[in-house]
Amino acid sequence: MARVVVLDYGSGNLRSAERALRRVGADVTVTGDPHAALDCDGLVVPGVGAFAACMEGLRSVRGERIISRRLAGGRPVLGICVGMQILFQRGIEHGVETAGCGEWPGVVDRLEADIVPHMGWNTVRAPEGSMLFAGLDPDTRFYFVHSYAARRWDLEPNSTLPAPLVTWATHGDDFVAAVENGPLCATQFHPEKSGDAGAHLLRNWLKSV
Template identity: 65%
Template sequence: MGAHDAGTAGRGRGKRIVVLDYGSGNLRSAERALAHAGADVTVTADLTAAAGADGLVVPGVGAYAACMAGIEASGAGPVIAERVATGRPVLGICVGMQVLFAHGDEHGVVTKGLGLLPGGVTRLPAERLPHMGWNTVTPPAGSVLFAGLPADSRFYFVHSYGVLDRAALAEAGVRVTTAHHGTDFVAAVERGPLSAAQFHPEKSAETGALLLRNWLATVD
């Protein structure tokens, strides 16, 4: 472990992180990655634990509608919203990022999301789907998640849907990181206590580990 690794891992030490289990997501890989970054991690469906944790991770894989159904069945939506409203850190991953938006449109079926971010999720206009594999990203000035990461850092994506409209996000004061597959799409967002990534940091080797450490550094 180098000096940078030791310092960033130390910033996460002892911080109580809950990975929310609502029936969808790479729970164990997220748990392992966060623990490696130095956090005290619990995977649980317990909403009291989710509300009280220092940081909350909302994972998600598969269909938007199925993830939203799981969140609604578990009653987790108000807990996520309350954390954001009161300035307590939340990190969404993959479909766990997508459900933070107002809606998702899959196969012509529109599903209401959590509405914590403006805009919707639609199918990527690309010849080859899913977008699967490693891709570079373009973070904005002042990004916390990508601070200190090399400009050519690559992250692991696997998705066919994403957020394309960045104008509403910019108007809402959201820092937007983009990537390109067929078109530019939203690869990550940052606004106050709310952060999210379309890619999988827990599957993105050392660059993903550095991003998780950056996020943990924002967790009080």
């Protein structure tokens, strides 16, 4: 059974994520302990609310360093919602710019849509070869709650490494809905709130752990 830590840094649907991961067979611990977060088989980084507040909480538990060290060792990390957004280089909310973890270049900013926040069920466009979305129909819907997103993908191709697989969705304009980048995966939607579809995706992720 895969040992998964849901990182507790003061933000995120911790218990929802814990229940969803237990449902698909993971041995789950919710903790902010750096040693546990480094030693587990898979690390989940949730997040809700403001980019800046999430980064402040993440730094308080040395979360940036934990993520970086895990990825350097090829050990799986899954970011969810704002836990995905903080993996980018920076976020801009209400005119305030905040540095993110910088695992990917690019900026997270406000969606351009008639209705914000984007709240509810939406389809996504997963690329061929996706591990996260394997076995799911193209019309499968996932649950989103967000006002901000990465609306561009700025990482240049690297001939020595496999290209990241980027999944897109649309609300007003296109935005990044998920990324699969070696041991680092992330979703803008909430798999833990997406019913059977979310459980299927989490089960797929656990296969990589």
